[in-house]
Every structure is written in structure tokens, then in C-alpha cells.
Amino acid sequence: MSSTATTHESASGEGNLRRVVFVAAAAAMGGFLFGYDSSVISGAVTGIQKHFNVGSGETALVVSSALLGSAVGAMGAGWLADHIGRIKVMHIAAVLFAISGAGSMFPPNMFVLGLWRVIGGVAIGMASVIAPAYIAEVAPPAVRGRLASFQQAAIVLGIFISQLVNYTLNQVAGGHPNDHIAGIEAWQWMLGVETVPALIYGVMSFTIPESPRFLISAGRLDEARGVLADVEGPESDVDARIAEVQSVMASEHKTRLSDLLGGRFGLQTIVWVGIGASVFQQFVGINVIFYYSSLLWQSVGINASNSLLISVSTSLVNIVGTVIAVALVDRVGRRPLALVGSAGMAVALGTAAWAFSYRHGTGTSATLPNTQATVALVAAHVFVLCFAFSWGVVVWVLLGEMFPNRIRALALSVAASAQWIANWAITVSFPNLADWNLSATYVMYACFALLSIPFVYFCIKETKGKALEEMG
Numbered sequence: 001m002s003s004t005a006t007t008h009e010s011a012s013g014e015g016n017l018r019r020v021v022f023v024a025a026a027a028a029m030g031g032f033l034f035g036y037d038s039s040v041i042s043g044a045v046t047g048i049q050k051h052f053n054v055g056s057g058e059t060a061l062v063v064s065s066a067l068l069g070s071a072v073g074a075m076g077a078g079w080l081a082d083h084i085g086r087i088k089v090m091h092i093a094a095v096l097f098a099i100s101g102a103g104s105m106f107p108p109n110m111f112v113l114g115l116w117r118v119i120g121g122v123a124i125g126m127a128s129v130i131a132p133a134y135i136a137e138v139a140p141p142a143v144r145g146r147l148a149s150f151q152q153a154a155i156v157l158g159i160f161i162s163q164l165v166n167y168t169l170n171q172v173a174g175g176h177p178n179d180h181i182a183g184i185e186a187w188q189w190m191l192g193v194e195t196v197p198a199l200i201y202g203v204m205s206f207t208i209p210e211s212p213r214f215l216i217s218a219g220r221l222d223e224a225r226g227v228l229a230d231v232e233g234p235e236s237d238v239d240a241r242i243a244e245v246q247s248v249m250a251s252e253h254k255t256r257l258s259d260l261l262g263g264r265f266g267l268q269t270i271v272w273v274g275i276g277a278s279v280f281q282q283f284v285g286i287n288v289i290f291y292y293s294s295l296l297w298q299s300v301g302i303n304a305s306n307s308l309l310i311s312v313s314t315s316l317v318n319i320v321g322t323v324i325a326v327a328l329v330d331r332v333g334r335r336p337l338a339l340v341g342s343a344g345m346a347v348a349l350g351t352a353a354w355a356f357s358y359r360h361g362t363g364t365s366a367t368l369p370n371t372q373a374t375v376a377l378v379a380a381h382v383f384v385l386c387f388a389f390s391w392g393v394v395v396w397v398l399l400g401e402m403f404p405n406r407i408r409a410l411a412l413s414v415a416a417s418a419q420w421i422a423n424w425a426i427t428v429s430f431p432n433l434a435d436w437n438l439s440a441t442y443v444m445y446a447c448f449a450l451l452s453i454p455f456v457y458f459c460i461k462e463t464k465g466k467a468l469e470e471m472g
Contacts, residue, residue, distance in 0.1 A: 017143065020231045024135045024147040026204040028154035030090060030127030033097050033197055035158025037120045038066065039290040039315075040190055043166025043308055046294055047177030047187030052110050056431035063291055065114040066121030067424035073125025074416035078133075078409035080126075085218075086134045086211045089126055094202035096123035098195045105184075105192030120194075121420075129416050132400035133409070137211045138231055148400050149326040152393040156322045158197070159290055160315035166190050167308040175305050216245045248405060260407055260414065271411050273459050274399060278419030280452040281395045284345055285445035286387050287423055288430050289314055289380060295431070300359050300368040300376065300438075310377065314384050321388025333464040334394045335456060341390020342452040348383035349446035352376050357439035391452075395419075401463040 041063050049059055073093075081089050100120030107113035131151045139147040173179035173186035181189055209231075215224035221242060228238045260271050267275075288296065293314065297307035328337060355376035360367050368376065403411040433441040 031154030069121025101194030274415035344386030
């Protein structure tokens, strides 16, 4: 699923910008579902706990089960994309999203709910790989960073919409996720509504062209010419582009796992860097905010309705931060954004840890003094903002750019799988850690944010403005 650079560009270097923006936005709809599916569970958590009468451990397993499916989906997406095409992988992901949403709405028990969540997770993993890779292959280099940012923009929009839908359904039902709408509990509606954007994603995936690189690899040169002329503009030298891609492909061989080997500790250094970036992105605890937001704020004395409203506000801040990142990622570069974001996250997480240290009691009986509660809310929003304008976007842009052509597909899949495994580790551990010591848990996240600063400084190379064939 590797890409090649565009060296024969239009005068602006941006090709047919309007068309390529639409194509990238349609592909990024998978990112919207990625964000929606992965975070919609936060509003349903307390409802699920009461409906099935389960505790923190069982809840954590169900919430995190989707992430194990995501690791599987991410690992298999590259192989599928190279064999059946990028667009067909999008079709499969859309179907899995829809099936997961419908099944999760009426689970007879926690085990079945976990199974439907795993299926949705496979779709999330596939979307997490196929969208950035597809966009990188279609987009001209001059705007590739901004277009690759569409993936993260779609993810945060999906998170925001899921929280807004959760809050609205909760209010319509009567203020609690176990209240009913048309005889069905609100938390069930929260999970089932996902089928709507899944169907939209499926329809949109039929409106965009196959990746020109895949078409060339499959010998469908006339189709590739049409796609290249469409996205790069009529003034582009299409035949030269095809010859360039064919030249690069002629020097390539079918990627095997052994191609990732050869550096210290087994894997090539660049692969370890990709894995490290993915792990740091998750170990700062960002998805605790989105997966457990309702549970988190209720654990410090905020009621269910207000905790869902806080989820909406943090999701809105997430969008604002992502817009900032999209505007800056091709101007100031990937590394500066990551460094500034890491410093900001460390301060915000440390501040939240201080505020949470004043918590008294546990569960729904917990309380937090007014001053510390206000500080915790502000710190959480600052943390989300700092993550959104830096690591939220930068990691996905880097994963689509940083690997050499010959290993890009497999290396991206490995890095994305590592990200989902790290996400799972944080997600499955948080409820028990929070019950043990919420403040200490946030100190741990703050330490990872601090450690990410030297990681970026010494390990991450700037990719701004470079052609994909220069990587390696």
C-alpha cells in the first residue's frame, strides 16, 4: 500500500485542489466513524453497568474489546488493500461499522456486546490505516499534510457528534442512560445510531476513485490516467507520473515481515520510531477523556447529565485544536507542533493530577472541592486542546509519510496495530487505576507526556514538504 511522490505537479503544486479535497474528505469519513464508534461508548458506560449489573472490571473489558479488534483490522488492512484495492477495503469497513452498530443496540448479555464491539473495532482498525494511506497516494505533496489532517479532523468530529448525540438522547430519555425512548433504553440508542453514518460512509466510498497507484499495479493504466488527470489537473503530465510510479514499483518486491527487520532490537529504526510515536500518543491518556468521560466526571461528584455535557465541551475543544493543527502542520512542520503539544499536555495533566488528589469518597458518592473541580475541568480542556493541535494530527500525518516506499504498507500497519494495543492497555486499566488512585493515574500520564519531548527531539525527523520517495 506504499505511495510514490508527485514530481510532475501543476504550477501551484496542488493539482485539482477542489476535487482532491472532496476525495480526501470522502475517504476520511472512515475517520469520522473511527471517532464515533470508539467514543460513543463513553455515554453508554454507566447505562451498561446498571443494565447488566456489572462492575469496573467487566465494563473495562467491554469498552476495551473494540481496541483489540482495531489492532487486528489495522494489521490486515494493508494486505487487503494491496490485493483487492483501497476502495473495497472502505466498503468492507462500512459494512462492519453498520453491523456492529445494529448488533450493539440489542445485546442479550455483556459477552455478546463485547463481540459486536470487537467487530466494530476491526472496522476502526481498517479505517485507521486505509484513509491516511489512500489520501497520501492521491494528494499532491504541496497539500498532503493538510489533506492527511482530514483523517484526524474527521475523527474529532466523529467524537464530538457522538457526544452530542449521547447528550441529546440522554436528555430526551429523561436524564439517565437507563431511561427509555420508545421502549428502548437511551444507551442502546446511543450505540445503535452508528448505523446511520456507517451507511453514509458506504455510499460516499462509491463516489471516489481507486488509488492511481493500485490501478497501475493492477495494470489498469487507462483508469489510472483518468484518476491522475482528475486529481492533479489537466495540465499535469499524466504519462510521466505513470512512468514514475512504474519505475518505483519495478524496484519493489512484495513486502514481507522480514523487510521490517535489520536494525537494533530486531526491527529497523524507522519502524521503532513509528511504534514509539503511536504508543506515546496513547500513553498520555487521551482516550480516557473520550471513552470514560462520563464515568470520570461522575467519579468526582458530577451527575450523569452534566458529565455528558462536559463530554460535549471537551469534544468541541478537540475540534478547535484539530483545526489549528490543520492550519499549521504544513506551515510550521510536524516536530514543532509535537514538541509544543507535549509540553502543554505535561503541564495540564500534572495540574489535573493535583486537583484529583483532593477527591473524597468513591463511585457516585465521590466529591471534589469547588476550586479543585474547576481546576480539573480547565486542565482537562487544556490537555485536550494541546493534544488535538499536536499529537492528535501529527502522528497520523507522520505514519502516512515517514516510512520508505518499499515497507510503507506493512510498517504503517504494524505502527497502527501498536497504537491500538497501547490504547487497549490504557483503556482496560483505567477503571481499576481510577478506583485505586485517580491522582496517581494522572501523574503517570503526565510522565509519559514529559518523556515524549526527548523522543520527538531525538527520534522524529521532519517530513514537511518532502516527497514520499525521499523517505527512508
